[in-house]
Amino acid sequence: MEFHRPRTLKNVLTHYCPGCGHGIVHRLVAEAIDELGIRERTIGTAPVGCAVLFYNYFDCDIIECAHGRPPAVATGMKRMLPDRIIFTYQGDGDLAAIGTTETIHAANRGENITVIFVNNAIYGMTGGQMAPTTIKGQWSTTTPEGRGKHGEGGPIRICEMLSALDGPSYLERVAVSSPKDILRAKKAVKKAFEKQIAGKGFSLVEVLSMCPTDWKLTPAQAVDFVNEKMKAVFPLGVFRDR
Amino acid sequence: MAEKVLFKGNELLVEAAIEAGCRFYAGYPITPQNEVPERMSWRMPQAGGVFIQAESEIAAINMIFGASAAGARCMTSSSSPGISLKQEGISYIAAAELPCVIVNMQRGGPGLGNIRAAQGDYFQAVKGGGHGDYRLIVLTPATLQELYDLTLNAFDYADYYRNPVMILGDGILGQMAEPAEKHPYHPILDLPPKDYILDGCKGRNSRVVRTLFLHPADGLMKHNLHLQEKYARIQRELSLVEQYQTDDAEVIIAAYGISGRAAKGAVKAARREGIKAGLIRPLCVWPFPSDVYRRAAERAKSFLVVEMSHGQFVEDVKLAIECRRPVAFLGKGGGWYPSQEEIVEQIRRLANEKSKPSTARGKR
Numbered sequence: 001m002e003f004h005r006p007r008t009l010k011n012v013l014t015h016y017c018p019g020c021g022h023g024i025v026h027r028l029v030a031e032a033i034d035e036l037g038i039r040e041r042t043i044g045t046a047p048v049g050c051a052v053l054f055y056n057y058f059d060c061d062i063i064e065c066a067h068g069r070p071p072a073v074a075t076g077m078k079r080m081l082p083d084r085i086i087f088t089y090q091g092d093g094d095l096a097a098i099g100t101t102e103t104i105h106a107a108n109r110g111e112n113i114t115v116i117f118v119n120n121a122i123y124g125m126t127g128g129q130m131a132p133t134t135i136k137g138q139w140s141t142t143t144p145e146g147r148g149k150h151g152e153g154g155p156i157r158i159c160e161m162l163s164a165l166d167g168p169s170y171l172e173r174v175a176v177s178s179p180k181d182i183l184r185a186k187k188a189v190k191k192a193f194e195k196q197i198a199g200k201g202f203s204l205v206e207v208l209s210m211c212p213t214d215w216k217l218t219p220a221q222a223v224d225f226v227n228e229k230m231k232a233v234f235p236l237g238v239f240r241d242r
Numbered sequence: 243m244a245e246k247v248l249f250k251g252n253e254l255l256v257e258a259a260i261e262a263g264c265r266f267y268a269g270y271p272i273t274p275q276n277e278v279p280e281r282m283s284w285r286m287p288q289a290g291g292v293f294i295q296a297e298s299e300i301a302a303i304n305m306i307f308g309a310s311a312a313g314a315r316c317m318t319s320s321s322s323p324g325i326s327l328k329q330e331g332i333s334y335i336a337a338a339e340l341p342c343v344i345v346n347m348q349r350g351g352p353g354l355g356n357i358r359a360a361q362g363d364y365f366q367a368v369k370g371g372g373h374g375d376y377r378l379i380v381l382t383p384a385t386l387q388e389l390y391d392l393t394l395n396a397f398d399y400a401d402y403y404r405n406p407v408m409i410l411g412d413g414i415l416g417q418m419a420e421p422a423e424k425h426p427y428h429p430i431l432d433l434p435p436k437d438y439i440l441d442g443c444k445g446r447n448s449r450v451v452r453t454l455f456l457h458p459a460d461g462l463m464k465h466n467l468h469l470q471e472k473y474a475r476i477q478r479e480l481s482l483v484e485q486y487q488t489d490d491a492e493v494i495i496a497a498y499g500i501s502g503r504a505a506k507g508a509v510k511a512a513r514r515e516g517i518k519a520g521l522i523r524p525l526c527v528w529p530f531p532s533d534v535y536r537r538a539a540e541r542a543k544s545f546l547v548v549e550m551s552h553g554q555f556v557e558d559v560k561l562a563i564e565c566r567r568p569v570a571f572l573g574k575g576g577g578w579y580p581s582q583e584e585i586v587e588q589i590r591r592l593a594n595e596k597s598k599p600s601t602a603r604g605k606r
Contacts, residue, residue: 040442043312043440053454055255055452060442061440061441062451063311063451064451065304066334066453069301073304074308076309076314077309077312078308100514102301105301143584164262215593218492
C-alpha cells in the first residue's frame, strides 16, 4: 500500500501547531473528495478561526466568508449551483457562537450542503478564549477560574441540538484522537458528502479535535483530554441518518 | 413598445429586477419594504430563480455573497435597521469585488425609529456603513419610472464594475403607486465575462474569492489601492443628475429622491412668482455629481439643500461647491419631510437676500 498526498490538498506546509487536529481533518476531507471524484465540482467555504487559511491548502474553489456565515454563503452557492458539491469547514466559535443562527436555519431548511465542524473546545486563532463548546471547569484566557464560575453556562452540544430539527439528513460526532477514531471519522466525512451527492439534504460531521497550544498541554496530553474529558461531555455517535 | 403598468414601488422593483435577469433574492421582512419579499416569493420561482426568506438580514446578505460568487445576478432588500445589519456582509462583498444590488427603502431612525419615509441613511450608504475603505454605487430614484429604469441599470453597473450597487429609496417610493413604462431589459454597458466566479475547477486552476489579505504584509495595501483605482474610474465615468431650470437660476435647490420631487414643485412655484430658482437633483449620490454643482456655483447666488434628515446630503453639496456660495439648509427627519410651501418660503427668503453683501453664511 502506498501513501500519497491527496490530490485535493496542495503540496505546501501548513501553519498549524504541532499536535493540532486540523491537519488530520483536512486530510480526511481531501481523501473523501478524491475518492468520490468530486474535486472539480466542489466549492468549499473558509471560516474565521484557525482554518482561515484553508484556501492555501485545498486545491478546489474556495470562498473566504465572514465569521459564522458559511452556512448562509453556502446556501446562496448551492441554490444557484445545485449540481455542485458545497461544503463548509468551521470551528466551534464560527459555527456554535457567532454563527449559531446560520447553522440552525441551514440545517432546518435541509439545505443540501455538508458541514465539517471541528470542535476543539477553545478559540484557537485568537489565543485561547472560551468557546461555546468549552467544557465545565476548563481553563481558558477568559475563564481563568474555569468555565462555569461566573455565569458562562455550559458547552453547547450541536449534534444533539440539531437532531431536534426535521431538516438534517445526517448528523454524526466523531473524534481524531486515536487511529480507530480517525478511521471512523473518515467514514463519517465521506458519508456526509455522499448524502449531499444523493440530494438527501443537510449533513454535518462534528469532529472532536486537539488544541495542545491553547489548552497548554503537550500533544500527547491533548489526545488524552479529548479521549477522557471531551468524549464524556460530547458522546460520539450517529444522531441522524436517513 | 414598452408596456405601461401601475404598481407600488416595491412591486415594480421586483418586476425590474426579474426583467434585468436577477435570479436570486434573499431577504427578511421589514416595513416598509415587505412587498418585495412577498412578491419575490412567487415571481422568482415563475422566472426560474430562487427566493429565500432568510433567518436574518445578516444571513440574507451572506446568501447574496454566495450567490454572486456562484455567478448569479442577485439582490437583497430591506429598510434602515435591516440595512445596518447587512453592513458586515456589504463590506465583504465590496472587498471581494462581487456584483449585487442592495435596496434600502429607508424609514425613520435612529434605532428602531418608525416606519415613515426618511433619508437618514445617506451617510451610511455614501460614506461607508461597513468597515474599511470601500464604496458603493448609490442610485437615488425619485419616481417609479426612475426606480424601474435604475434597477435595470443597477445590475449592469454592478457587473461592469464588479461592485455592489445600492438603490437608496425610501418608504414613500416603496409604498406609492404611479404609472411606469416597463421597458424590456437591454444591457447599457459592454459587460465583461465573469471569469472570477466559483463553479468548480473543472478544466482550470482552482480559484479563491478572497476577503482576507494577510500575506504578503503589503497585500491589503495593494488591494486597497486597486479598489481606489476602480472607484476613481467609476467617479470619472458615472454621473446621473437632473438639472431643472438651472441655466439662469440664482437660487439652486439641491435635493435627491423623494425630497427632489417636492423641490421640483417648489422650483415651479417660485418661477411662477418670477424667482429664478433651479434644481440639481442627483440620481446617483456616489459618485456625487460634484462638477455639476461646482459649475452651477459659478452663476448662482445661493444654494438651498432639502433633505429628509438633519443634514447629511448637505455636506456633499458644500464640499462640491467648496463653500463658494452660501448654502441654506432645510431638513426634517424622523419620518417627516419639508413641504413644497416650506421650500418655496426658503427660496423667497434667499431670493430677497440677493442684494445683500455676500458675507451671508450657510445656515445649518
